[in-house]
Amino acid sequence: MTVYSAPGTDGAIVNYESRYDHFIGGEYVPPAKGQYFANPSPVTGEDFCEVARGTAEDVEKALDAAHGAADAWGRTSTAERANILNKIADRMEANLEKLAVAEAWENGKPVRETLAADIPLAIDHFRYFAGAIRAQEGTAGEIDDDTVAYHFHEPLGVVAQIIPWNFPILMAVWKLAPALAAGNAVVLKPAEQTPASIHYLVSLIADLIPPGVLNIVNGFGVEAGKPLASSNRVAKVAFTGETTTGRLIMQYASENLIPVTLELGGKSPNIFFEDVSRLDDDFYDKSLEGFSMFALNQGEVCTCPSRALIQQSIYSDFLGAGVKRVENLKQGNPLDTDTQVGAQASNDQLEKILSYLDIGRQEGAKVLTGGARADLGGNLSGGYYVQPTIFQGNNTMRIFQEEIFGPVVSVTSFDDYADAIKIANDTLYGLGAGVWTRDINTAYRAGRAIKAGRVWTNSYHLYPAHAAFGGYKQSGIGRENHKMMLDHYQQTKNLLVSYSPKAMGFF
Amino acid sequence: MRQLRDQHGPLMFHQSGGCCDGSSPMCYLEGEFRTGKSDVLLEALKIDGVPEPITFWMSASQFELWKHTHLTVDVVRGRGSGFSLEAPEGVRFLIRSRLLTEQELAELS
Secondary structure (H helix, E strand, O other): OOEOOOOOOOOOOOOOOOEEOEEEOOEEEOOOOOOEEEEEOOOOOOEEEEEEOOOHHHHHHHHHHHHHHHHHHHHOOHHHHHHHHHHHHHHHHHOHHHHHHHHHHHHOOOHHHHHHHHHHHHHHHHHHHHHHHHHOOOEEEEEEOOEEEEEEEEEOOEEEEEOOOOOHHHHHHHHHHHHHHOOOEEEEEOOOOOOOHHHHHHHHHHHHOOOOOEEEOOOOHHHHHHHHHOOOOOOOEEEEOEHHHHHHHHHHHHHHOOOEEEEOOOOOEEEEOHHHHOOOOHHHHHHHHHHHHHHHHHHOOOOOOOEEEEEHHHHHHHHHHHHHHHHOOOEOOOOEOOOOEOOOOOHHHHHHHHHHHHHHHHOOOEEEEOOOEOOOOHHHOOOOOEOOEEEEOOOOOHHHHOOOOOOEEEEEEEOOHHHHHHHHHOOOEEOEEEEEOOOHHHHHHHHHHOOOOEEEEOOOOOOOOOOOEOOEEOOEEOOEOOHHHHHHHEEEEEEEEEOOOOOOOOO | OHHHHHHHOOEEEEEOOEOOOOOOEEEEEOOOOOOOOOEEEEEEEOOOOOOOOEEEEEEHHHHHHHOOEEEEEEEEEOOOOOOOOOHHHOEEEEEEEEEOOHHHHHHHO
16 A cells, blocks of 8 residues: 655655646747636645636647647658657656656546556557557559559648546547647647646656647636637547537537547446356456446546446345445545545536435435545545445436436346346437346347447456547547547548540540 | 626526536527527526526437426536636536426426
């Protein structure tokens, strides 16, 4: 067990600056209007730095820098870009522990997760796209004996990326790695709830990236995000967040006739067929861990398995074991490596979760464990902690239909395979799902029948590069985390070449 | 709402869904968010000191799942996200819900 010292205190392995400006053109630039906003750590609720409050003027300056850099960057060889991505990954790996602590302090998530998942995955993501871009090639189509259609990949130019607050570094890297690999210059806006950790990352890697290729403008959505997303100087917008902002970004994009990729969340079902309980073995233990995965990252995951569907024949026993498992989760100081459940990322997130605990009870759902804010005492009392909560109810309740984005699972039973699929698909969303069974035929059929972009089968919450991630239905557009994301950051150039010296004969 | 109206102009809400800041009522300049056939106008809220009603919209598919509940737009301390107008003020609009009473359901049906 290790308890890391909080950044800014004695013994800390990583410290934040007291203030962060915008990162534009390879250097830090103060906001045009000179305003800053305070950035609290959700661990204690206390401010630890201040961050530039960007406006349209700052966005324009970042776009100037990006446009100034885009052409040269787009012409670099894939080997050169891949080498830079690999160097970024190496630099991150050498500073993994510091990045992990910085991220836990910024977001409130347990450092055991940032050490084992967020940062290692981000590192691997850069390496994956370094490899993918080297291996990518165009095509040559032989139209006829004299005519060849060549297809080349070309970068889009300058792209906008708006990053969520639940995995501030990892979600930024999911977007940055393919965009940079493909040869684009980027203007990125971090979430206003978690604006600082990306700047710690930049402090480690800025010297590796040509000035203007990566630009970061901080600020509030309406003041900095909107001018960026609605700019006619970007060739694409990538956004992770919720449906109303997703629609608004599409509306802006329609005005500029540019593409978007959107990842807008879900209400992911986690289905436990009766045969999981056939033996009390490793697999049964693993399936109970799978049930408990709703508490990972305090439930602040777009694919949180927040609806557990358990077959009626095993319902009581399995759920009883699940409750016991969840009651043993260790909630505490996110900087303690033994802590499994940390703090919600912001006060408004905490308030939203509490409002769902309220409507869940009003609708008649039964609280099997948890159900309230957690006061962890000492200086953690000001932090934003919620007890891992299990509701029992039915799929028409609002807690079954809306992404609470907290450590809350809503459990119901199903009779048979058809009933399971019907309940699983009775949702507006289709991002993730889980299927647990010892029967490969059931696993395959259920996985194909669920209308969601990612069906974890006898697993959950794995996010390796090279497994496509994205949504069906209202969960969004596009697939991240896979080489196919390169297509979302590239144009296709077709050279249609005639090798015939003869006139065509029309004129 | 009076403060935001004074600063920005006529206002509207569109209720969000999905992850991150999903479930938040997003406040925009009236007309900033294009509503259409896929949306339902729940209410035009009349507020003292605001010259025109503030419209409150939700997607029709989401409304089907919410229509048995009474919604209150509250405001809490927070940071917000998305492009909602209140975020720079250090507050966040938040929906509080209760079940509609049988009498209310009868009146609405």
